[in-house]
Amino acid sequence: MGSRLERFKQTFGMRLFGWLKIPLLASVRPSVVELSETRCVVRIPLRRWTRNHLGSMYFGALAIGADCAGGLLAMDAIRRAGGGVSLVFKAFQASFLKRPESDVYFICEEGAAIRDQVRRALESPERITEPMHMQAAVRTPDGGFEPVAEFTLELSLKRTRPS
Numbered sequence: 001m002g003s004r005l006e007r008f009k010q011t012f013g014m015r016l017f018g019w020l021k022i023p024l025l026a027s028v029r030p031s032v033v034e035l036s037e038t039r040c041v042v043r044i045p046l047r048r049w050t051r052n053h054l055g056s057m058y059f060g061a062l063a064i065g066a067d068c069a070g071g072l073l074a075m076d077a078i079r080r081a082g083g084g085v086s087l088v089f090k091a092f093q094a095s096f097l098k099r100p101e102s103d104v105y106f107i108c109e110e111g112a113a114i115r116d117q118v119r120r121a122l123e124s125p126e127r128i129t130e131p132m133h134m135q136a137a138v139r140t141p142d143g144g145f146e147p148v149a150e151f152t153l154e155l156s157l158k159r160t161r162p163s
Helices: 004-021 023-027 059-080 111-123
Strands: 031-035 040-044 085-096 104-108 128-139 145-159
Touching (some): 004 023, 004 031, 004 059, 023 059, 031 059, 040 059, 059 085, 059 128, 059 145, 085 111, 111 128
Antiparallel strands (some): 031 040, 128 145
């Protein structure tokens, strides 16, 4: 896990991107807990803007969290590869396991597969689409994590610069 300063910079960058490009993303106040080449963990707090009428996290906020965790990991892989790739999500599937009644942590551990997908996108003029999996979890009293949802998003990458 990175330093507090590094996580602050990553969180600031994600929120700034949200404010400039996707205001709805910024409205849920996501925070980067961890970002490495292999894994991304993003936290969305349970608060008035993210809560539904039952007091648990609204499924729209859960979708934003999955988007953030997967998208941030993909954007980081693209940046590390030197850029030149655009990304979009083409499909979204969710399985809700339990009502999330506290802050939710979105965990994506697809870094190696995403790096390979970025490499293939840079080598091909074709759009490369692959599924990525992630999990949403809440903290348990003992400090562990309990899954509350599972997501599969189809990450679609296309080279933007000529080879």
